[in-house]
Amino acid sequence: MTANTIKQADAHAVAAAIIFREARLLDTGEWADWVAMYSEDAVYWVPAWLDEYTTTSDPDTQVSLLYHDARRGLEERIARIESRKSITALPLPRTVHQISNLEATETGPDQIICHSVFSVHVYDPRVAREHLRHGRYQHTLRREGDTWKIARKVITLVNDRIPTVLDFYSI
């Protein structure tokens, strides 16, 4: 085994552990632990679709579905749901994240980029309605001290005619 393939195997293992843990924390509603996986200056971005083939590429001049350029934006969303005042969370839909096709690459001494695909099954017990959200993730992981943080996550939502509500827990 060359040094390079060892590196790739390590990168894959690091990315898989983080991405699968993130999915579990979202599904179980352990959002304080989930958001702590992000660096303070993390970018969380769900581009919009411009036409059948192209997504937005510049959040400063184009509208995204979601765009936060700091962890604080995600923390606000969590606070809103946990306040029990947002009707979108009364009751909160149940979700299952399924993630596969991981391709991780070490892109620097302390950075891993990982592409993956997701299906999020969303069940709304209020009206016994379910639907599936699917698309692609691109995680950028950065080493901070002896832990890896999510520095950037880009979510390309394939089925973008959105039923009723889209929030961090259901994507």
Next chain:
Amino acid sequence: MNAASQNHAARLREISRLIDDRPAERIFAVDRRIFTDPEVFDAELRHIFEATWNFIGLESQVARPNDFVTTHIGRHPILVMRSADGKVGAFLNTCRHRGTVVCPFKQGRQKFHVCRYHGWAYDSSGRNISVTEEASGQYPPSFSNQNHDLLPVARLGAYRGFLFASLSADVPPLEEFLGDTRAFLDLIIDQSDSGEVEFVPGASTYTFDANWKLQFENGLDYYHFATTHSSYVDILKKRNATAGPDTGFTAEPEGEQEGQGSFSFDYGHAVNWSIKRTQLYGRPLGMDPARLDAVRQRVGSTRAKWMLRQRNLTIFPNLQVIDILSAQVRTWRPLAPDKTEMVSHCLAPVGESAAARTLRIRNYEDFFNASGLASSDDNVMYEFCQTGYEATTAAPTQGYLRGVADVGHGDSAHSRELGITASEWSFGPTSFGGETNFHPGYREWRRLLQHAAGETA
């Protein structure tokens, strides 16, 4: 008139009576069935959406020759194109041969649209330029004598870049239809030095499982804000405690009385607005004092003052234009009595600074759409209402009477400032949340159904 059409007219008259509007007795009630009944829904599509002016887009969406964008009027798929020589046209997006949708894309630029089924081709002015293998088609003379071009909408008009179309020719001129709602479109358009507005790229489409009129009403409804959006208000208050000068807060002139008001107009339109000393959010026009001064010089201090106030404009039957922390254009397409598709755009004056544009975009994402912190709560609330409306044997709801005791006619202090004439107006304290501005839409709803039934409205 045959028996079937007599019966249809009678049914339309019955449906129109689901609105109980007796101004002298100060009664206004809406039967719950208008939100749930499939027969009402069919009548609305045919005799309201497909019989009056609908907003179909901005001219700037088809800025260059051969640009196109697709949309709907009621059930009808619509293709809006700018021809090679620069003329905007709107056509039924259906091939003359076998009815296929000619352009299946959202937007783009093409000189020609070729039907995928048998290859009939149209240019960007809608003209048929090819009937595939016409010479060998053994067509009768009647075919050759027929026109094969895309069918244009019956009426197409524009007001300062806002495009409207009607599938029926039996409509008032667009200027008359819009009336003094134009003053409120102007308050957005004139924020641009060049008098142009554009959609910021990145439209979004979402659905809710409820009747379209829930959105129509909610866009006119200030009463719900503090309750429905309390979780969002909490976030705003927390942010505002540490907000810097770049968040675009502005102040009302000294002596302005705080409050909420509305104007109602003919043909179903209304606008609600608020005057507040303590703002929950800033706005792009407010973050650049030099530009705001320039706008004030150009439009005068009164109109500039109104540009900085929250205004929610509804142009019946399918358009709402909101100018608050950002500006939104939203349209709805009724899919079923209990399903509606929304298309939402961020609206912007051409020529604002890059920083103002980015603030506009962030504020828009924050508030609007299925992914925003406010509109998502509205969407769920519509579904709660739809579930409740299934109690069809219950008495009509009590949601149309706030403001009825003091509804104003003729001029008001506010209408005089703007130089407009409203059919009705209302004004109350900041907790007012009047509901009389729902009435014009329902009156127009009833008028169009009665008109279709052959009655003189």
